[in-house]
Amino acid sequence: xxxxxxxxxxxxxxxxxxxxxxxxxxxxxxxxxxxxxxxxxxxxxxxxxxxxxxxxxxxxxxxxxxxxxxxxxxxxxxxxxxxxxxxxxxxxxxxxxxxxxxxxxxxxxxxxxxxxxxxxxxxxxxxxxxxxxxxxxxxxxxxxxxxxxxxxxxxxxxxxxxxxxxxxxxxxxxxxxxxxxxxxxxxxxxxxxxxxxxxxxxxxxxxxxxxxxxxxxxxxxxxxxxxxxxxxxxxxxxxxxxxxxxxxxxxxxxxxxxxxxxxxxxxxxxxxxxxxxxxxxxxxxxxxxxxxxxxxxxxxx
Amino acid sequence: xxxxxxxxxxxxxxxxxxxxxxxxxxxxxxxxxxxxxxxxxxxxxxxxxxxxxxxxxxxxxxxxxxxxxxxxxxxxxxxxxxxxxxxxxxxxxxxxxxxxxxxxxxxxxxxxxxxxxxxxxxxxxxxxxxxxxxxxxxxxxxxxxxxxxxxxxxxxxxxxxxxxxxxxxxxxxxxxxxxxxxxxxxxxxxxxxxxxxxxxxxxxxxxxxxxxxxxxxxxxxxxxxxxxxxxxxxxxxxxxxxxxxxxxxxxxxxxxxxxxxxxxxxxxxxxxxxxxxxxxx
Numbered sequence: 021x022x023x024x025x026x027x028x029x030x031x032x033x034x035x036x037x038x039x040x041x042x043x044x045x046x047x048x049x050x051x052x053x054x055x056x057x058x059x060x061x062x063x064x065x066x067x068x069x070x071x072x073x074x075x076x077x078x079x080x081x082x083x084x085x086x087x088x089x090x091x092x093x094x095x096x097x098x099x100x101x102x103x104x105x106x107x108x109x110x111x112x113x114x115x116x117x118x119x120x121x122x123x124x125x126x127x128x129x130x131x132x133x134x135x136x137x138x139x140x141x142x143x144x145x146x147x148x149x150x151x152x153x154x155x156x157x158x159x160x161x162x163x164x165x166x167x168x169x170x171x172x173x174x175x176x177x178x179x180x181x182x183x184x185x186x187x188x189x190x191x192x193x194x195x196x197x198x199x200x201x202x203x204x205x206x207x208x209x210x211x212x213x214x215x216x217x218x219x220x221x222x223x224x225x226x227x228x229x230x231x232x233x234x235x236x237x238x239x240x241x242x243x244x245x246x247x248x249x250x251x252x253x254x255x256x257x258x259x260x261x262x263x264x265x266x267x268x269x270x271x272x273x274x275x276x277x278x279x280x281x282x283x284x285x286x287x288x289x290x291x292x293x294x295x296x297x298x299x300x301x302x303x304x305x306x307x308x309x310x311x312x313x314x315x316x317x318x319x320x321x
Numbered sequence: 322x323x324x325x326x327x328x329x330x331x332x333x334x335x336x337x338x339x340x341x342x343x344x345x346x347x348x349x350x351x352x353x354x355x356x357x358x359x360x361x362x363x364x365x366x367x368x369x370x371x372x373x374x375x376x377x378x379x380x381x382x383x384x385x386x387x388x389x390x391x392x393x394x395x396x397x398x399x400x401x402x403x404x405x406x407x408x409x410x411x412x413x414x415x416x417x418x419x420x421x422x423x424x425x426x427x428x429x430x431x432x433x434x435x436x437x438x439x440x441x442x443x444x445x446x447x448x449x450x451x452x453x454x455x456x457x458x459x460x461x462x463x464x465x466x467x468x469x470x471x472x473x474x475x476x477x478x479x480x481x482x483x484x485x486x487x488x489x490x491x492x493x494x495x496x497x498x499x500x501x502x503x504x505x506x507x508x509x510x511x512x513x514x515x516x517x518x519x520x521x522x523x524x525x526x527x528x529x530x531x532x533x534x535x536x537x538x539x540x541x542x543x544x545x546x547x548x549x550x551x552x553x554x555x556x557x558x559x560x561x562x563x564x565x566x567x568x569x570x571x572x573x574x575x576x577x578x579x580x581x582x583x584x585x586x587x588x589x590x591x592x593x594x595x596x597x598x599x600x601x602x
Contacts, residue, residue, distance in 0.1 A: 033500060038415060041405040041471070045424040048468040052439035055446050069445045121338065128335040140335075142580075147342045149525045150572045153546050154565040157553050158345035161352065164557075167361050168348060201342065252430060259432020261532050266553065276434045283438060283536075293442065296435045303432070311426045 053300070060293035061086045071289050090294035100278065100295065104302065107275040110189065111257035114196035118204045118253050119246065121197060126208035126245070127238075130215070141209060148202045156195055156266050163191050163267070187269030195263040196253070203252040210317070211245025212238075244313055251310035255303055275299055346569060353562035370559040374567075377560065380548055387528055387545035390459065394466035395524035401467060402474025402519055403512075407504075409475065410482035425479075428472035437536030440465045444537060457539030465537045466527045473526060474519035481515035482508075514583045521579055525572065 031039060062071040063085075076083045094100045129140045147155065162168045163186040170182040185191055215238065223233040239246075264274040275295065283292040353371070357364035374380065405425060428436065444454055444461050454460050489511075493503045509516075531546035538544060553561060 034412070037404055038408050038412060038421075041401055041408060041475075042417065042421055044401060044468070044471070045405075045421075048440065048443065048464060049424055049428065050420075052443035055442045056435075056439045059442055069449070121341075124331060124334045125338040128331040131331065142576075143339060144342065146573075146576060147346060149576065150346065150569050151529050151546065151549075151565070153529070153531055153549055153553075154349065154561070154568060155345060157549075157557075157561060157565070158349045160553075160557055161361055162345060162348065164361060171361065198341065198345070201338075255430035256432055259434050261434055262550075276432060279434045279438065280532075289442070292438060296438050299432065300435060307427065307430060310430055311423055314426050314429075315422060 056293045056296055059290055060090055060297050061088065062290045062293075063087045063089070064288045064290055069289065070287055087290070090291050091298075093291065094294055094298060099273075100275075100298075103273045103275045103278045104298070106273045107258050108302070110192060110274065111196070111254050111260075114193050114200075114257055115204075115250050115254040117193060118197045118201055119250060122201055122204035122249065123208060123246075125201075126205045126212055129205075129209055130212035137213070141206075144202050144205050148199075152199060153262060156199060156262055159191065159195055159198065159267060160186060163194070186267065187272075189268070189272055191267035191269075192264055192272055192274070195267045196257050196260065199263065200253040200257060204249040207248035207252065207317070208242065208245040211242045211248075215241055244317055247313045248310065248317060251306055251313070255306050255310065258303060259299060346565075349562050349565045350569060353559060353566045355559055355562075358559060370563040374560050374563045379543075380545075380552075380560075380564070383543050383545045383548040386459075386542060390462055390466065390544065391524050391527040393463055394470055394527040395520050397463070397467045398470035398474050398523040398527075399516060399520040401471040402523070403478050403509075403516060405471060405475035406478025406482055407508075409479040425472050425475045428469045429476065433530075433532035436469060437465075437533040440468070440533065441536040456541075457537060458542045461537045461539070462534060462542060462544070465533050466530065469530075469533065470523035470526050474523050477515055477519040477522065478512065481512050485511060514586055517579060517582070521575060 058074060059071055062074055064070060065072045072085070072087075074085055076085065125144070129137055129144070132140055160167075164170070165182045165184055165186065167186065169185065170179075173179045174182065219237050219241070220233055223237050224230075228236070259276040259279075260274060261276040261280050264272050264277045265280070268274065268277070279292050279295045279299070282288050282295060352361070352363075354366050354368060355363060356367040356369075405421075408421065409425065440461075441457075444457060444464075448454060448456070454464075485508075490503050490507055493507050494500070498506065529546060530544070531550055534544045535547055535550075538547065549561060549564065552558065
């Protein structure tokens with residue numbers, strides 16, 4: 021009898037199944053952002069942890085010290101503003117390049133014989149299962165001034181003097197396109213493979229040229245895949261750290277690297293937090309856009 | 322689909338695409354057997370860099386730590402991801418449904434520097450307020466890895482559950498099986514290949530992570546990517562090429578193994594369906 025009395029206080033099976041992942045994600049994913057937000061209003065201090073407390077209670081008075089200096093600093097110092105802008109620019113450019121490279125690949129796989137489609141797709145995904153870091157490292161050897169690409173171009177007689185490619189923005193673009201290409205191809209493929217062939221046939225029957233069919237039928241129908249793929253590349257690329265750190269040069273300004281240096285070199289946690297909050301605000305609209313399309317795509321399966 | 326004319330240009334583009342994806346990896350492997358320390362000039366075949374790699378105690382310790390971490394993170398992330406996928410695909414709408422869905426998709430695109438910083442600040446603040454987790458190390462690494470890996474597993478499981486035929490589950494429920502029994506006897510065996518794929522994905526993600534780990538690992542814990550990153554920053558070394566070759570070999574073996582297992586499961590399922598059809602007709 022005692023057992024049944026207690027039972028109504030215990031959560032039901034349904035609540036437990038929802039509750040476990042919900043609480044985990046709430047505690048370790050959402051709650052940390054609140055803390056970042058809080059610490060972005062603190063001041064750097066020589067202490068452990070290296071920042072001041074926001075709330076102080078003394079003599080029956082609760083005082084709250086909100087330091088907006090970190091944010092003012094971000095807007096006063098040209099470095100941060102230009103880092104944000106150049107990150108957005110680099111990410112957008114690289115996303116567009118990845119789309120140009122990835123769309124024909126996804127289209128080609130969707131058009132391939134059904135028996136080999138999965139194999140071709142596996143071929144796209146497999147490289148991303150090996151270390152991201154090591155694949156970026158590989159490009160150092162390729163792009164170096166005395167590296168493989170320069171040696172090849174010299175041998176072919178296409179250039180007379182080695183090109184300076186490593187530690188430039190060009191190398192960063194190559195790195196992002198290379199590393200994120202599978203994330204562009206996958207959603208595009210899932211979308212294109214569902215494309216109803218009869219639309220294309222109808223367009224052809226009505227006398228449309230193949231390129232016209234592509235622009236007015238295929239492209240608009242694959243809008244969902246284009247958005248999902250582009251956001252999967254663009255959003256992480258804005259905050260990318262490894263690629264600018266290994267392939268970028270002194271004039272490469274990426275906000276992910278700025279945040280990293282602020283945290284690890286300057287040990288200024290409050291400014292690093294403010295950098296993160298502003299980055300999050302910039303990315304919140306693309307993220308919501310991605311989320312909307314992601315849920316739509318998943319519900320139409 | 323195969324009936325439409327396909328431009329040969331498309332095939333050429335595909336070939337170029339695969340070359341672009343695989344050439345750097347092939348080059349990494351080739352130059353791991355290079356005699357010279359220069360990773361760009363071929364000076365003869367040698368396996369000495371593998372020997373040097375195996376003598377690098379710090380590197381080996383980091384690899385061992387990363388391997389243990391990835392095993393533990395992938396297992397917990399798979400369990401959490403299956404629960405989350407189940408909630409997404411089978412539980413309909415509930416209070417907080419939108420927030421839950423957003424929490425699943427956010428880690429897929431969230432820049433790692435933001436996730437890393439926020440997790441670290443959480444751990445530091447928690448330690449200050451409740452004294453747990455004491456310091457940073459394996460535990461904080463594990464929590465961080467489970468959190469971001471679980472989201473990826475959840476996406477894999479959700480899409481598998483959505484394409485699965487729900488009528489089998491409904492039939493079991495109509496016959497009086499309680500929900501937990503339906504899950505263990507019907508749903509789980511059917512989605513098992515997806516669970517395995519999700520586990521493998523979580524394993525590779527955890528093994529690979531540099532940025533989040535760098536934030537949440539204390540001075541005592543160095544993962545393999547952290548060690549590799551610090552040595553790559555000092556310069557290119559064939560030792561890293563040797564390590565890359567081993568990683569590629571390991572991943573290909575895992576992928577091949579998983580592929581064979583799934584192929585066999587698929588074949589067995591088809592045979593069982595055929596047998597069942599024969600019995601009923």
